[in-house]
Amino acid sequence: MKEFAYRRATDVDEALRLAAAGGDTRFLGGGTNLVDLMKNGVEAPERLIDVRFLPLGGISETSGGGMLLGATTTNSDIAAHPDIRRRYPALSQAILAGASGQLRNMATAAGNLLQRTRCGYFADPSEPCNRRAPGSGCGALAGEHHNHAILDWSPSCVATHPSDMAVALAAFDAHVRYQTMEGAGALPLSRFYLPVGDSPHEETALPGHALITGIALPSVTPTLRSRYRKVRERASYAFATVSVAAALEVLEGRILDVRIALGGVASQPWRARVAEDMVRDAAADAELFRAAADAELSAARPLRDNAYKVTLARNLITTVLTELAASERL
Amino acid sequence: MVDDMHSEITLFVNGKTTSLEVDNRRTLLDAVREDLGYTGPKKGCDHGQCGACTVMLNGRRIVSCLTLAVAAQDAEIVTIEGIAEGDALAPLQEAFVRLDSYQCGFCTPGQICSALAMLSEHAEGWPSAVTADVSPDAPTPELDAAEVRERLSGNLCRCGAYPSIVRATLEMAARKGISS
Numbered sequence: 286m287k288e289f290a291y292r293r294a295t296d297v298d299e300a301l302r303l304a305a306a307g308g309d310t311r312f313l314g315g316g317t318n319l320v321d322l323m324k325n326g327v328e329a330p331e332r333l334i335d336v337r338f339l340p341l342g343g344i345s346e347t348s349g350g351g352m353l354l355g356a357t358t359t360n361s362d363i364a365a366h367p368d369i370r371r372r373y374p375a376l377s378q379a380i381l382a383g384a385s386g387q388l389r390n391m392a393t394a395a396g397n398l399l400q401r402t403r404c405g406y407f408a409d410p411s412e413p414c415n416r417r418a419p420g421s422g423c424g425a426l427a428g429e430h431h432n433h434a435i436l437d438w439s440p441s442c443v444a445t446h447p448s449d450m451a452v453a454l455a456a457f458d459a460h461v462r463y464q465t466m467e468g469a470g471a472l473p474l475s476r477f478y479l480p481v482g483d484s485p486h487e488e489t490a491l492p493g494h495a496l497i498t499g500i501a502l503p504s505v506t507p508t509l510r511s512r513y514r515k516v517r518e519r520a521s522y523a524f525a526t527v528s529v530a531a532a533l534e535v536l537e538g539r540i541l542d543v544r545i546a547l548g549g550v551a552s553q554p555w556r557a558r559v560a561e562d563m564v565r566d567a568a569a570d571a572e573l574f575r576a577a578a579d580a581e582l583s584a585a586r587p588l589r590d591n592a593y594k595v596t597l598a599r600n601l602i603t604t605v606l607t608e609l610a611a612s613e614r615l
Numbered sequence: 616m617v618d619d620m621h622s623e624i625t626l627f628v629n630g631k632t633t634s635l636e637v638d639n640r641r642t643l644l645d646a647v648r649e650d651l652g653y654t655g656p657k658k659g660c661d662h663g664q665c666g667a668c669t670v671m672l673n674g675r676r677i678v679s680c681l682t683l684a685v686a687a688q689d690a691e692i693v694t695i696e697g698i699a700e701g702d703a704l705a706p707l708q709e710a711f712v713r714l715d716s717y718q719c720g721f722c723t724p725g726q727i728c729s730a731l732a733m734l735s736e737h738a739e740g741w742p743s744a745v746t747a748d749v750s751p752d753a754p755t756p757e758l759d760a761a762e763v764r765e766r767l768s769g770n771l772c773r774c775g776a777y778p779s780i781v782r783a784t785l786e787m788a789a790r791k792g793i794s795s
Contacts, residue, residue, distance in 0.1 A: 290619035291639040291685045313686065320642075320681045321662050333639070335686055361675070365741040367751035374749050381744040385769020386733060388663060390675040391682070521744065521768035 287329040294334050297341070297496060301466050303334045304494040312336045312496060314357065314396035317388045322401060326410045327417055337393065341498055344369065350504035353462075356395035356497045360384070360450065363394060373502060375511035375530045379453035382515040385522050395497035397450045398461065398477070399489070402552075403524050404444035405429060415441045416485040431590040432518075432526060435582075435598070436551040442485035443588060446478065446553050447524050453513055455546040455554035456530040459502050463495040471501070478553035485552070509534045509542060510609050514601055516549075525549035527594050529601045533609040535569050545581075545606070547598055557581045560602065569610035571603060578602035624688035628653060629697030637684045644668045646684035647694055655695035655724040659771070666770035669725035669732075670694045676732035678769075695724035698731065706790065707731055710783035718774035726770045730784045733766045734758075734791060758788040 291313075294300035304310050311319060311330040314337060322328040341356040344366050352372070354363055363369055364380035380389065380397075392400075406412040406424035413422035425433050425443050433443040451474065460471045472490055479487055491497070505511075511532035517523040528548035534541045543564045545557040560577035567573055578599040585595045617623055617636060625634045628651055635650050644661075647653045647670070656679055659667035663681040670679045671693040679687075699705040704712065707727055717723045737758055742749040745765040746756045756762055763781045772780065 286640045288620040289639055291622055291683070293686075313683075316683060316686065317663055317678075317681050320683060324662065333683075337686070361736075361741070365736075365739070370742065370749045370751045377742065377749045378744070381742060381746075381749070385666065386736065386766055387666060387669055387676050387678045387729065387769045388681075391677050521765050 286323050286326075287331075289323075289330055290332040292332065292334050293338055294336055295338065297339055297464055297498065300334055300336055300339060300496055301464065301494065303332070304496070305466055308332055310334060310494075312395075314393035315359070315388075315391035316396075317384070317392045318396065318400040322408070325408055327401075327408060336496065347501060347504075352502045354394045354500040354502070356499050357393045360389040360392045360394070360397060361386075363450075364389065372505055372507075373453070373457055373511065375456060375513040375532060376450065376453040376502075378513035379449040379515075379528070379530055382513060382525075382528070383449035394450075394500055397448055398454075398497065398500070400447055401488075402444040403447045404433065407444060416444060416488075419484065419486050426588070430588045432524070432549070433588055433591055434551050435585045435587045435591055435594045436547075436555055437481065437584075438552065438586070438588075439481045439483060439485070441483045442481050442552065444485070444552060445525075445549050446551070448554070449513070449515060449525060449528060449548060452525075452528055452546045452548035452554040453511075453530040454500060454502075455556050456511065456532055456544040457502050457505065458544070459500050461491075461497060462499045462501055463491055463497050465492050465495045469498070470495070474554070475556060481552040505532075506534060506542070508536075510612055511544075512605055512609055514605050516597055516601060527597045527601055529598075529605045531602070531605045531609060533569075533606060535610055538568050540564055540567055540569055540610075543606075545602060547602075550585075550594060550598055557602065559584070564606070569606075571607045574606040574610075575599065575603045622685045622688075624685055626651065626684065626688060626692065627690065628692045629694060639683065639685050641684045642680050643670070643682040643684045643687045643692070644679035646687075647679065647692070653694045653696050656728075657721055657724060659722070659725075664771075665722070665725075666729055667722050667725040669728045669770065671728060671732055674732070674735070676729050693728075695728055698727070705731075707783065707787045710786050711780075714779045714783045714786070715776070716779040716783040717772070717776050722770060722772045722774075726767070726772065726780055729767055729770045730780075730787070733763075734784075734788060737762075737766070737788075738791070758785065760785065763788075
């Protein structure tokens with residue numbers, strides 16, 4: 286690991302000043318991904334600014350009836366929060382489906398969003414990777430890619446985003462709030478991650494030296510049911526092969542509201558808007574759900590070894606929507 | 616002389632306060648083992664994947680191999696050496712011995728720290744990935760074998776002593792009155 290300077294910021298302004306002071310700087314949250322990548326030589330910052338002691342923790346109600354997750358709130362605290370479990374159960378389930386108890390106790394909300402892909406070529410500096418070393422090529426495209434993207438990849442990069450939490454946030458139309466020296470801003474999650482294109486090393490739309498301050502969840506109607514289902518290669522403590530965060534509001538058999546987001550299939554959480562449009566205002570029906578999933582996945586371009594994900598995603602979408610529609614009738 | 620790459624820190628480990636100078640790269644795991652002499656936490660993978668280095672930080676289980684010592688200053692840290700009073704084994708340690716919950720023992724300090732903290736998390740009503748209904752209005756799930764396996768999945772045992780680890784943990788849970 287390369288030597289680095291460490292500073293503990295005590296307020297947001299100080300953190301922003303330190304970050305803008307020059308040099309290759311990273312904000313340190315829980316460190317579960319960043320410290321690991323520093324050990325591997327993937328990340329080699331000159332300075333770490335510890336932001337965990339900023340007054341950005343906690344979970345609160347927003348004026349619009351939604352909720353605000355402070356940037357430094359641990360993943361554990363979000364998943365265990367009674368209002369999150371009651372109103373956004375898919376978010377609680379998504380977080381609980383990720384990592385381990387120890388890592389969830391360390392990892393922060395903002396750090397979860399900013400974690401890097403778990404593609405093996407990215408994690409190994411002896412391999413080519415356009416995301417880590419722009420212009421060096423993509424080892425996964427013709428190499429080991431059974432757990433890589435099926436949607437929206439580019440010849441530059443076929444890696445997936447590893448977060449479970451972000452998939453649920455995409456379904457709930459969350460906004461990422463940030464601050465720069467110039468002031469505060471916000472990005473909807475749907476525009477937070479950049480399309481992979483030919484510059485996969487540019488991962489988010491955050492302005493330079495921006496500090497994430499929180500994640501805002503819009504209000505939801507009490508009748509919106511949500512669920513997160515994740516398929517992975519072992520029963521626990523593994524990244525998603527395919528995951529689905531879905532929310533459904535059904536009144537007398539008719540679908541009033543639907544949100545579907547997929548994990549493990551693209552470089553960012555994949556909001557399945559084609560499927561949503563087919564299902565919204567229709568009668569809840571498993572065959573319709575299957576047809577909607579098929580329509581969504583007609584855009585899939587599986588790689589040599591991951592076409593199974595298309596079938597898996599279709600079945601997961603169908604199953605989760607069917608389960609949610611059934612729970613509505615109880 | 617401390618430069619930008621080193622820090623003077625104070626660590627609170629197992630009720631004792633130690634001031635030391637560390638390279639900012641030093642992990643909490645290396646600091647407690649090499650600088651403070653607590654060799655209970657083990658370095659297995661050193662990448663947060665095996666759980667052998669699990670300790671408690673401000674009452675919560677964490678992996679010390681991905682925690683920088685400089686970032687852990689001022690926190691209250693408890694290692695396996697800090698969970699028993701004197702020479703008497705803590706009840707969960709005693710259960711691990713009696714029920715053969717290990718073979719080589721390398722993962723055991725992490726398993727026990729993790730299990731103790733997990734019991735506290737459960738007592739606080741935290742759901743898990745195998746909890747059928749995460750609603751706070753639903754009763755907190757009883758700790759059965761499936762719940763224990765899921766909640767302890769961050770601790771690997773290469774000897775495969777899992778059945779006995781689950782048994783000892785369930786016995787401890789029963790003593791606390793949170794399992795059938």
